[in-house]
Amino acid sequence: MVRRIVAALAGLLAIILMNCDTKTLNYPPKLNVVHAVSDAALVISVVPDTVYVSKNGHRTFDLAAIVRDTVDKNTPIAWSLSPGPLITVDLNSSMADVGPVPNQVCTSYVVFTATDAMGASNSKTCVVSVFDEFGVTAGADTIVVNTNDSAYVDITCKYRPILASLLAWGDTILCDTAKLRPCSWSGSPESGGIKVRAKGGICTTAVQFFVHDPVNHVDFTHSVPVRVR
Numbered sequence: 116m117v118r119r120i121v122a123a124l125a126g127l128l129a130i131i132l133m134n135c136d137t138k139t140l141n142y143p144p145k146l147n148v149v150h151a152v153s154d155a156a157l158v159i160s161v162v163p164d165t166v167y168v169s170k171n172g173h174r175t176f177d178l179a180a181i182v183r184d185t186v187d188k189n190t191p192i193a194w195s196l197s198p199g200p201l202i203t204v205d206l207n208s209s210m211a212d213v214g215p216v217p218n219q220v221c222t223s224y225v226v227f228t229a230t231d232a233m234g235a236s237n238s239k240t241c242v243v244s245v246f247d248e249f250g251v252t253a254g255a256d257t258i259v260v261n262t263n264d265s266a267y268v269d270i271t272c273k274y275r276p277i278l279a280s281l282l283a284w285g286d287t288i289l290c291d292t293a294k295l296r297p298c299s300w301s302g303s304p305e306s307g308g309i310k311v312r313a314k315g316g317i318c319t320t321a322v323q324f325f326v327h328d329p330v331n332h333v334d335f336t337h338s339v340p341v342r343v344r
Contacts, residue, residue, distance in 0.1 A: 143235035144182050144192055146227065154277045155330055158210075162227050162239040166213070167275075170247040172331030173205070173214030182229045193230045199223035202243050212332075215245040249274055249326070249335045258311050258322070258341045265312040268339070272304040272326055279305045285325025285334060294320045294343065313343045 152163040159166065160180035168174050182192050196204045196211055202223045205212040213225055223243050230236035252271040260266035272282055282304040290298055296312035304326045311322060323338045 143237045144190075144229040144231050146229060146237055146239050147181050147183065148239055154275055155281060157330055162241050165242040165244055167244050167246055168214050169249075169328055169331035169333050170215065170220055170245055171217060172328060172333030173203075173212040174331065176211045176213060176227075177209060178211055178229075179209035181227070190231045190233070195226075195228040195230070197226040197228070199225065199243070201245075213241075213243060214331075215243075219245060220247045221245050246275065251337055255309075255339050258309075258339055260311050260313045260341065260343055262313055262315050262317065262343055265310055267308055267310045269308045270300070270304070270324075271306055272335075274305075274328070278328060278330060281329060283327045283329065285327055287325075289323040290341075291320045294318050295322070295341065298322055300324065309339070311341055313341075316343065318343045 147161040149161045150164050152159055152161065152166060154167055157175070159174060159176045162181055166174055178194050194206070194211075196206065198204045198213070200223050201216050201219045201221045202225055203214060203216055204225060215221060215223075222245070224240050225243055226238055226240050228236055228238040250273040252273060255268045255270055258266055258268050272279065274282060280303075284300050284304060284307070288298040288300065288309065290311075294314055294316065296314060298309060298311050300309045301307055309322065309324060320341045320343070321338050322341055323336060326335045326337070327333075328335070
């Protein structure tokens with residue numbers, strides 16, 4: 116009888132161990148994957164098929180939110196992000212910033228690989244499409260203003276439609292303070308304008324303003340000539 120019990124326990128233990136091994140091998144960390152992610156997502160919590168990134172900007176991925184492990188939710192996860200040509204990855208704790216090398220417009224990729232403490236891993240390749248679409252509509256090629264007077268010019272920034280409404284003016288407008296008084300803007304970069312105030316004296320100068328894209332963490336710079344007459 117004792118031998119039968121021991122044999123039964125041994126068989127049960129073997130089954131348990133076999134199931135544990137199978138579970139470990141068959142259930143690597145799972146990645147939250149969707150086909151599309153909004154251009155306006157401030158932080159990306161899934162691995163999309165394609166992510167769009169502005170030239171000289173970057174998109175932020177929350178790695179802690181992307182992965183889940185069905186075996187042990189508390190298992191530490193090691194990340195490996197392998198960028199393709201012309202793409203950079205900057206890891207900061209559980210956040211990963213993905214963007215192009217400076218001044219590049221391209222289509223490349225990043226391979227996301229999550230590995231748990233048991234060595235089981237899962238990977239997903241994300242295509243990175245870098246775009247360069249920022250511009251200003253015609254009509255502000257030159258600002259003409261009379262001495263000791265002011266002039267207002269409409270400024271409409273062209274950008275990816277879903278991002279245009281999120282654009283914001285930079286902190287200040289740069290100008291030659293010997294020739295111009297402090298300038299100001301109104302409205303938004305999507306539909307706004309700039310007021311230029313001239314001092315006395317005929318001259319040619321310029322104003323420079325900045326537009327910020329909070330999704331891609333990038334600032335655009337634009338200059339407009341100013342003719343004081």
